[in-house]
Amino acid sequence: MATLPPLAADARAEIAVIGAGYTGLSAALHVACAGRDVLVLEAGEIGGGGSGLNGGQVIAGLKHDPEALEQLYGEQLGAQFAESSGAAPDLVFDLIRQHAIECDAVRTGWLQLAVSEGQLQPLERRARQWRARGADVAVVSEREAAELTGSRRYCGGWIDRRGGTVQPLAYLRGLARACLSHGARVYERSAAIRLTRRGEVWHVETARGTVSAQTVIVATDAYTDRTFDSLRRTVVVVPSIQVATAPLSPQLRAKILPRGQSVSDTQRILRYYRLDATGRFVLGTRGQFADIPIPAATPIHERAMTELYPELAGVAIEYRWGGFVAMTRDGVPHLHEPEPGLLAGLGYNGRGVAMATTLGRVLGRRALGEPAASLGFPLTPVRPLRLHSLSRVAARATIRYLQTRDALDRALRRSSGAPA
Template sequence: MTKTDSNLWQSSCEEVVSALPLDGDLKVDLAIVGGGFTGCSAALEAASSGAKACLMEAHEIGHGGSGRNVGLVNAGLWLPPESIAEILGAAEGSRLTGHLANAPKRVFDLIRRHGIACEAVNKGTLHCAHSEVGFEDIADRFRQQAALGAPVKLLDAAETQQRTGSPVFHGALFDGRAGTINPLSYCRGLARAAEAAGARLCANTPAIGISRTGDGWKVATPGGAVTARALLLATNAYHEPVEGISTPQTVPVHYFQVATVPLKGGHSDCILPGGEGCWDTALVMSSFRRDAAGRLALGAVGNLGGVGGSVHRGWAQRMIRWLFPALGDVGIEHAWCGRIAMTGDHLPKILAIGPNAYACFGYSGRGIGPGTTFGTLTAQALLKDDPSLLPLSPGEHHGESFSGLRSAYIETGAVLTHAVKVRG
């Protein structure tokens, strides 16, 4: 296997954005901390509306989960609509579900409008049933989505094999709204568009202190300070300690991916011929898709950089052979890993961290659609001082008990599963 930090999206990213460290003091309407999907979407929305915005990223734009994502542009969350409504209540659940049902359209519209070069393929996704129980799960999800008018279709095993090229699944749920992208290219394309609209982007600019100043906020960095009327904290799973602001509470979960050499001709032509992206119903979930060059990218829960890294690598090779036996042994060209910010109820959060200030986090592995939606709508809400524009009512507190132990438990389960069998 190749080294752990060989990120496919980094090597194939076509978008370039110039973002120098902050040097001096700046006064804006909206200060944004975090340069991922949420932060870049917020900066683009603010600048496009004529507001002054400054985005500060501790590393490079897209350094965190946005640059390590699987690249599936999904509608909705891991939870089906009825479960969301049960947790949030009917009205609030419908509000969130409605916004996220429209998330793929929002993403692909932004890609088209700003000419973002990110290998965008809007041909749907397949939620694949790894067992009979898994098929019962996707059948229920189909019922719920169809009741809301979603363009979904329940596929039997034969059609699933035809669409995926794999004989192992019991069926699949096809969602025509969804698709795939190079997530790092998309993130940097959003940033490039935001900069063109007038936003100030500051990479390698960690926020070291956040405080109230008058009727606004002050974000201190090593190179200067940004004062603003409104503040958005958009660090999600890659939050670094900042004096004056509590760390958003989540359960960090690692997700790794490997990518093969480009597959061309022969049996490879039967693998995802329609261009869908896939994930399965297994307890230790896995995903697979292809990129523009024909590589097969396979992902799963697990930390390649941890003690179980070699187990995860071995599993990935076995999984590819099991999914697509006709391929035989195929070379692995890339391997990389990222962090997901999970929450106990698997729902994203918006916290009111002070007057005219919000923190958005906890997408639980669904970063692209929700991140874009939350960033865009939160920027609108902050600039117009109108919380009703948010996709979710803000809370004032959110805690996660024993997050470190729960994270270790998930990783241990992934290692044990990957050590003894192909699917979870």
């Protein structure tokens, strides 16, 4: 995709969007398709945030099960929230079709697999709850997990056929192209540096021009800077690092994930992986802050690959990269409206491909004037976390601690004769 120009003069728009990831571009596309005037400001280049760097797993649902959402938000709102999160992959694959986005989209399902017997029950319960709501999901036995993954590592789990995979940057660029073709203006290298309101009009200042708009949508997720300091302090940012091997041989491709699902497992520090369209094995897990954007070495990833698939020993790793994930205290993404005409959505807890696209559309609907009560998404106040300044230190220590506990568990399983 050709680079887009920076904003070079003052401009007016009905709706201004800050941040051109899935959230911002999905919001902008929704508004532009409704024939309204929208302008997007991106601080860097499209794809420099999580939406250009992620694992491409299109996952339905949130970390909370549907029944937990009903308990947290009440029967009606909880059920609507669960439903829209369950339908989030539909929106991704519909947009891809409607706007002819070429991004290696496949909908072969997502596997969530248990590394120990004790973790099977919650996964089975999750599958049962979604099935009761009509979702195309099933419990997977230990044997089926081995057949689907080609790894003997798992005790079983569940398959969610609503999920799939995309090439994440291609999907994002496709959304940007669709925005442009529906009349949205999108500017790169145009960081919002100040936001003020005069009367009913918001003014978003950038280095070379100010945008005046009735409504502003802040869609900056883990990359939220001090321009929106209260919002920045509502999430804890953690690093996630990925590696991609050279394209695998036909023999390895027939053995590893032969039916094309992607996988997340239930380690404390989870590992997620898939094969891409060129047959590269792509695996991600938490890393260290210093590893972003490009880690010097990835021993944890290399160990994980060969623990899962001993036959990957010796296969070259050709790419390493990382980005930041925004975690919320309650584990769900947040929709905020701190002042009239100011909206924000963030905090996908590592599940943003489908959910950010969905929350982007919710933000777009609200910007178009839909009543908050009919959005089916909880609208919450901006609540900065106490002691947020210590969150990096705490995240670093927690990641190290959980990695050590995972390693101990693996060693114990090995010593008991089970595959680690």
